[in-house]
Amino acid sequence: MAHFDLPPEQLQSYRAAAPAPADFDAFWAQTLAEARRFDLNATFTPVRTPFVTVDVFDVTFAGWAGQPVKGWLTLPRARTGRLPCVTEFVGYGGGRGLAGDHLGYASMGYAHLLMDTRGQGSGWRQGDTPDDAPGAGPQVPGVMTRGIQSRDTYYYRRVFTDAVRAVEAARAHPEVDGARVAVAGVSQGGGMALAAAGLCDVQLCLPDVPFLCHFDRAARLVDSFPYAEITAYLKTHRGRSADVFGVLAYFDGVHFAARAQAAALFSVGLMDEVCPPSTVYAAFNAYAGPREMRVYEFNRHEGGENVQALERAAFLARHWQP
Amino acid sequence: MAHFDLPPEQLQSYRAAAPAPADFDAFWAQTLAEARRFDLNATFTPVRTPFVTVDVFDVTFAGWAGQPVKGWLTLPRARTGRLPCVTEFVGYGGGRGLAGDHLGYASMGYAHLLMDTRGQGSGWRQGDTPDDAPGAGPQVPGVMTRGIQSRDTYYYRRVFTDAVRAVEAARAHPEVDGARVAVAGVSQGGGMALAAAGLCDVQLCLPDVPFLCHFDRAARLVDSFPYAEITAYLKTHRGRSADVFGVLAYFDGVHFAARAQAAALFSVGLMDEVCPPSTVYAAFNAYAGPREMRVYEFNRHEGGENVQALERAAFLARHWQP
Amino acid sequence: MAHFDLPPEQLQSYRAAAPAPADFDAFWAQTLAEARRFDLNATFTPVRTPFVTVDVFDVTFAGWAGQPVKGWLTLPRARTGRLPCVTEFVGYGGGRGLAGDHLGYASMGYAHLLMDTRGQGSGWRQGDTPDDAPGAGPQVPGVMTRGIQSRDTYYYRRVFTDAVRAVEAARAHPEVDGARVAVAGVSQGGGMALAAAGLCDVQLCLPDVPFLCHFDRAARLVDSFPYAEITAYLKTHRGRSADVFGVLAYFDGVHFAARAQAAALFSVGLMDEVCPPSTVYAAFNAYAGPREMRVYEFNRHEGGENVQALERAAFLARHWQP
C-alpha cells in the first residue's frame, strides 16, 4: 500500500508511549565522561582538491575510547571571521567519500564538518574509519545488532559518542564560531543529529527522514532494512526481545528529541517504508525545542532531496544571516 | 552472471560491424541546418540561490524547431576573463533540477552549462522543458521509441539537435571561451556528449558509461531498461526490426564517435547491465580523436562516480590549466 | 494482503468526497465544441481478413483537433437492417490490433467499432494512431502525466474527445442504428466508456474494472502502475500535488459517472490492485443512470474475463433482443 502508515491527521499527534529508561541520562553522562578522558586531539590537514572556491581539510579526532575518527572540514576559500558550522552525519552504509564531495554548505559560506561513520563507508560511499568492536557477540550482517547484547557494547553507543565528539572537533577549529553550530543529516545521519542535539548544546538541528527512532514500533511495522536487522536478530534469538528493546531504548531518537533544545527542522516522507512516518513523528512530537516539519506526501525514503536542501538553506539563513 | 559480457581482452578490440548509413552526414547536416534557421536566442537570467561562491543563470535557447530548451549556467563568482566551459547532458529520465544543484565544475573555476532534456525530467530530478512531438506514432512508455517510425520524427533527432544548440548557447555567453568547450555526461548524457562531439567542433569530450551506442547489440544482449524499450516495441510491432534498427543507425553513438575529433575520456563499468561494456567499447574503439578509457571492473551502471569525477577534473586540468 | 481494500460491506456504499470542479461541464462543452469544428470525416475501408462470418473495415475519423484516429468496424456478414453497435475502448498500453482480432460482438450480430488509442498500441497489442502532443512538459514514462501541467494539455483530454468522436463515427455508419449504441471497455477502456457515457448520449455503458476513477484515492492507496505514474511524477515534482489532482479532477470517472444516463453494467475484482475496488465503487455509487455490478471476489485486475463476457452478452441481449 502506498500510504501504509497512520493517516496524516493521526501522524500529527502521534507519540510513542514508552518513557526513557530511568538511568538514560546517567548512562550517557558516564559514556561521554569516559570518552572525554581522552584528549580530543582534533587535527585538520589541508588536502588538494580540484576546487578553487573551497578549502578542504582531512579531519581526525578522538571518538569513542579515544579511537581516531575521520571527517572532512570544508571551508569557503573566501572567508573572514569565525564561521557558523554545520556538522553533518552520514546515512546508513555510507562513508565520508572523497575530499571535495561536499560542496554545498561551504558554498553557502558556512563551515562544514562531515563525520565519517565507523565501520561503514562501503555500501554506497567510501569511508575510512574502523570500528573497534570489543566484545561484540553474534550479530546479523550490518551494524544494527553489533554488540546489542548490552547497552555498553552496542554499536551506536560508539557512534553517538563519536557524533558528540565531532561537534567538539568542529568547535575546536579556530575559524568556527562555536555558538553557531548545527547538526544535520539524512536518515541515519538524521538519527545521529538528534542524538547529538540531545547530548550536547547546539544551536540548530536538521534531521531529515531520521532513522533510529521508535525502534519497537518500526520493527513491528516494516519489513525493510536496516530496521529489519533487528527483526532478523530476534527471529533467531527468540525470547530476547525484551532485552534487545531494553538496550535500544538507550539509543532511541525519541528520547534524545525530548532532551534537545536546538531549533529544529525535520522532514518526513509519507510513503517512507524505511523510516516510517509514525516513527519520525514520534521523534518530532517529542522534540523539546522549537520545531518545524516539512512533509513530502508522495515520497519514500528519498524524502525532499534538493527541495529539502533549499529548505535547509533557508532555515540556516534565517538563523545565520539576520 | 557478474561479468556477463565479453571478457576484458576481447572488449579492448571489440568493434561494431555495421557501417553508418550512407546519408548519415547528409541527414544530420540538413537537420542542423533546419534548426539553425531559428535564431539561437540564448538568454541567461540570473537566479537567486543559497550559494555565495557561484552565480547561476536560468538559460533558455532555441533547440530543435526553435523550441525553447532550458538549462542552468553556473559560473564561479570570482572570475576573470573568458572561462573554459563544460556543457553537460543529463541521464535518462532526469532533468536539470534546481538552480545550484550543480556546483562541481564551477567550483573548479570553469563555466558549466547543464542542458535540460526535453520531455524527461520527472523520473529522478526535475525538468522544465516540454517535448513537442509532432507525428509520433504508437510507442512504449519512455522516449526510446517515441517517433521511431522514421528518422525524421524520432525523439533523439530533437534531443541531439538540442545538444548541438546547447554548445552554441554556451559559446554565445560573453564570459565563455568558445575555443575551450567540453561536452560531458553520464549514461544518456554520455551518449549526447558523443553526438555533440560528432556533430560539432568541441575541444574535449567526456562520456561516462555512455548510453545510445550499438543499439542492435544492446537490444539482443540485455533485458534492462531503457534499451529494453526497443525490445518491447519490437515485441509488439513484429517484423519491424529492420526498420527500427534502420532508424536507430542515424542515432548510434558508434557513428558519432567515428566523426569526433575532440580529445576524449571515456569510462566503463564491466558489470554494467544497462549500458553493457561491449557497447561502450564499440563507441570507444570507433572514436576518431585521441581517447582514454577508465575501467571500473566491479561496477555496474554507476561506473566510477566520485572517483571518475576526479579523473574528469584531472583530464580538464591537463587541458585547461597548463 | 489479498483483500487489501475496504471490506465488501463498506465498498457497497463508498463514495468519493470531492465534488467535480465548478466548470467541469463548461470545460468539456468547450473541448467538444472545439473538436467538432473539424469535420468528423469518418471513413470505412473494407479490409481482407481470413474470416467469412464478418466484414471488417479500417476506420479513420477526426478526433481531437481533427487529428486522424484509427479503429476497426466489424459487422456480421449476414446482416439486415440497422444494427445496434458496441463502441469499445482499449486497455492501457494496447492498440486496436489487427483486422479481425475482435470477433465477439459481431458474432453476436451487432456492429462493433473498436477505437485505437492515440500514442499507445505498443505495450501488448499493436496500434496505429499517433499522439500529437503539443506543449507537453516533462513527464514520467507512460501517458498518465503527459501534459499534466494543465487540463488543456493533459493527454486524456485528447483521448476522451477521441472517444466521443468514436461514438459519432459509429453513428455515422449507414448500417448502425444510432439509437442503440453502447460504450464498453476493460480497465482504461472502462474509464473511457464512463467518460463517453458522461459526455454524450448513449443507450448502454459497460465499464469493466474501470481505470481513471478517483485518482486521488488510487494514488495514495496502491503502488501499482499505471496509477503509480502519478505518484512517480509527484515524487519528483514535489509540491505540485494540488495542481496535479486539480487537473485530474476534470478527467475523473467519478464525475463522468455522475452525469451518465445510460443503463450500465459494471464489474469489479475485489483483489484488484491496479484499479482498486473502492475506486470502482466510487464511480459505481456516483453513477446517475440505472446500474448493476458484477463482483469477482477472488480476482485481481483480470476481473471476470470470459464469465463477464457472458454477462455483457446477456445484458446486451436484454436491451437489444426483446
Add this chain to the structure above:
Amino acid sequence: MAHFDLPPEQLQSYRAAAPAPADFDAFWAQTLAEARRFDLNATFTPVRTPFVTVDVFDVTFAGWAGQPVKGWLTLPRARTGRLPCVTEFVGYGGGRGLAGDHLGYASMGYAHLLMDTRGQGSGWRQGDTPDDAPGAGPQVPGVMTRGIQSRDTYYYRRVFTDAVRAVEAARAHPEVDGARVAVAGVSQGGGMALAAAGLCDVQLCLPDVPFLCHFDRAARLVDSFPYAEITAYLKTHRGRSADVFGVLAYFDGVHFAARAQAAALFSVGLMDEVCPPSTVYAAFNAYAGPREMRVYEFNRHEGGENVQALERAAFLARHWQP
C-alpha cells in the same frame, strides 16, 4: 540475457543427439491399442451461446482408458458439405474455457474441435476434465512429474492418448471431412499437436512455440516453469535423472516430429525462456514432413500471437482453399 540460447545461425541446424528409445513405436502402438479397446463414444451436444455466426457443441469422447474427455466443437452456422477441421490443444494450465470462447477457426469457415486437458483447466482458463491418475507416485506441484516413475503411469501418456482420440472424435463428426484434419496448439498445445502428428495420420500440423521437446536440454538450460518442475523433482529425487529422462524420452516432441508426415508450420520466439529456441528447433529440424518456421526475434514465449494467427490462417487457406 535477452538472446540467451544459441545464436540464430546455429539454431537453424541444431539437432538433439539422442535417438528415440528402441521400443518407442511399440510402446505407443500398444498404448493406443489399449485405448481403442474402449468405444470412442464421441457425443456432440448443442449448447446455447450468445453467438449467431457459429454453432457450438459440448463434446465428450473416450480418452485414455476410456475416461471421458471434454471439448468444444465449433462450426460455422452457415455451412455446407463436410468441413476441414482444426483439432486444437491447450497450453499448460488452461482448459477448454466456455462455449463460444473460440470463434477464430469457425469464423474462417472450418470446423474446430478444442480438446480440454485432463486435470488442468484451473491456471488460466476453466477446464472440465478430471485426470484419473492411478499409481502416480510423489510429484512436484503441476503435472510434469505426475506418474513419472514409469512411462506407463506418466501423465502425458494419458494426455497424448487423449489427443489422438480427439482427432478421432473430430473425424467421427458427420460434418467433418476426415481427410482434411489439422492439429494445432500453442506451447503445451504445440507439443500435443506434434505428438498427435507423430502418432496418427493428419494432413496439417501447426505447433506454435511448442513445449515438451528435448526435455534433457531444456531442464539444463532454463530455470523457468514448467520445465523446471522436472528439475525440482530431480533436486529432491537425487540420482534418478537417468530414469526420469529415460521415461521422458517416450514423450519427447523431437521423436514425434521424426515420425510426422503432415505439412507443418512451426513458430519460435528467440527470447523464449519457457520453451527455449534450441528445443523448438530440435523438433523442427527432426520433423519428417514438409515444414516451415516463422521466427519472432524479439518475442518471448508469447511468440507471434495475432501475427502468427494470420500466418496460420494463410497456411490453412493454402491447403484448404485451393
Add this chain to the structure above:
Amino acid sequence: MAHFDLPPEQLQSYRAAAPAPADFDAFWAQTLAEARRFDLNATFTPVRTPFVTVDVFDVTFAGWAGQPVKGWLTLPRARTGRLPCVTEFVGYGGGRGLAGDHLGYASMGYAHLLMDTRGQGSGWRQGDTPDDAPGAGPQVPGVMTRGIQSRDTYYYRRVFTDAVRAVEAARAHPEVDGARVAVAGVSQGGGMALAAAGLCDVQLCLPDVPFLCHFDRAARLVDSFPYAEITAYLKTHRGRSADVFGVLAYFDGVHFAARAQAAALFSVGLMDEVCPPSTVYAAFNAYAGPREMRVYEFNRHEGGENVQALERAAFLARHWQP
C-alpha cells in the same frame, strides 16, 4: 507490513464465526468406517542405517481405500517395555525422507512414527507414497484443490484418513504403549495432527504453526502459497466459492480442534504470512482439550524451530516422565 494480522490482544480471543457443517461428524464417521473395512496390515521392516543408537523400520500400512502408505518407525536401540509414541506428520511438499533422518524423538527415548504424505514428497524431502486420485477434476498445481469438486473426492479426505490410520499403525506395534500416543507436526503436519486429534483418541497433540485452519479467512487475508492455491482456483472457477468453502468446511482444523480432547501444545509466529496468526488462534481458541500456546513474535512461518523443539520435549516429558 511486518505484523500484518490482528494485534496480539485481539488474536488472543479471536474465533472463527462459522459452525461446522451439520453432518461433519457423520461424514468423518463414514469415511473412517469405509477405510477400516480394509485390514490395517501394518508392517515394520528393519532397515540398515548408519546409526547405532536407534533402530529404524520401514513402515507400510493401509491408508484411505486400503492403499499402502509409507512411513518410518524409529525406536531407541536401548529400550525396555512399551514406549510412548509420537506420530508425526510432514509439512507441505515434503516426504518421509530417508531412514534415519529423524533422530530426535527416538533419542529422547520415545517411539516415533513419521507418516509419509501421499503424492507429496518431492518439494523438499523425498517421499514414497503415491496418491491414487480417482475422479479428481481440474486443479491448480499442488494438492490444495485436487478433487475439491466434492468432499468425497477432496485430497485431504484421503490424507486425514491416512493420518488416523497412522495412529492405528503406531498402536499396532508391539513395543508401542497405545495409551501414550501423541500426534505432532509443523505447518501441514500441524493441521494433520489437529485432524487426527479430532478424529481419534490420542493423549497429546502438538501442532506447530498449523496449516489447514480457517480456510475462508486465510484465502482472503494472504497471497502466499499454499493457501493461495485456493484463491488461484477460485480466480479461474468464478462463482464456485460457496461450493469450495463448503467442501473445505469438512477439513477445517478449527472444527477438528473443537472435537479434540488431547492435551495440546500449539505454537504461532506473529509474522507468519503462510499460516497467518489469526487462523492459528482460531483453531487454538476453538480447541476443546487443555491447551497451551507458544508465541514467536518476530518469526514468520519458521516459528520456533529448535526452541520450540525444546518446548515440545519439555511438554512430552511432563506427561511421559512423571
Add this chain to the structure above:
Amino acid sequence: MAHFDLPPEQLQSYRAAAPAPADFDAFWAQTLAEARRFDLNATFTPVRTPFVTVDVFDVTFAGWAGQPVKGWLTLPRARTGRLPCVTEFVGYGGGRGLAGDHLGYASMGYAHLLMDTRGQGSGWRQGDTPDDAPGAGPQVPGVMTRGIQSRDTYYYRRVFTDAVRAVEAARAHPEVDGARVAVAGVSQGGGMALAAAGLCDVQLCLPDVPFLCHFDRAARLVDSFPYAEITAYLKTHRGRSADVFGVLAYFDGVHFAARAQAAALFSVGLMDEVCPPSTVYAAFNAYAGPREMRVYEFNRHEGGENVQALERAAFLARHWQP
C-alpha cells in the same frame, strides 16, 4: 540459466591459475604460532538435554588471540574406548544452535565437536561467540570484508585459526582418539574444513559445496551472496581489487587444498550459484590428498543434503569401522 558454469567435462579438469603467495605458509605458521602462545584451555561442561542416547558438553577453548570460542561436544552415551571424532564447522550466518541440535555423528557412534563461528550465529541458527575485531576498517554488511584491509586483520584469519584450535580442542578431550579426527562442514563449513585440513594434520576431510574457494573467479562469475560482499566492497572501494584479492589469496581454499593430506570426500551442486561448481572443482583438482567427489547435477547450493549425509556416513565407516 540452469547450468550456468562450465560444462561438466571442463569442470573435471578445471584448475585455478594463480599460485599461492610466496609467504603463504610462513604467514600461517606465524599466525598459528601466535595463537598457540595462549593456553588452549579447552573445557567441556555437561549440559542437560532431552536426549538419552547422547551426552552433550558445552565447549569453550581459546581461539585466535586466546579469545574464548564456543562449541558443542556430543558423545554417544553408550561408549567405550577412545572415539573417532568429527570436527564440524558451520555455514555462513549460522551458529552452534542449542545443545542437542546435532545428533547425527554421535548417533553413529562417533564423537562430534561442532565449533561456533565468531560473530555469526544470528542469520539462521543461534551462536554464542563474539568476534573481537580490532582495527577492522570500513566494510559491507556481513563478514566477508571485515578487516580486509590487510591479511593480518582479515576476519577469516581469526576464524581459520579458531578452526585449527577446534581440532586441537577435540584432541584434548580424553575420550577422543586423536589419530582419527575428521574435519567437515557444508558451504562456509566446507571452506573451514579445507583450511583446517591444509593447516593441521587430520585423517579425513569432508567439505560439502565448499565456500571460500577461488575468490577471484567467484566474484566475477556470480552475483550471489556472500561472494557478492566482495564485489560490493570493490564497487565502492574502486581501485582496491589487487589489494583485496591479494589479501584473499592467503585464505583461498584452493591453496589449503594443495597442502592437505587427509583423505577427502567433496560434493558439488552443478546448479550452485552460491558456490559455483568451477570454484569447488578448483579446490578439488588442487587437493593434494586422496579425494572423491559426489556430483549433484540438478541441485543448487543445498547440494546432496540427506543423500550426501549417507555418503559421508559410508565414507567415515570405510575408515573407522574396518
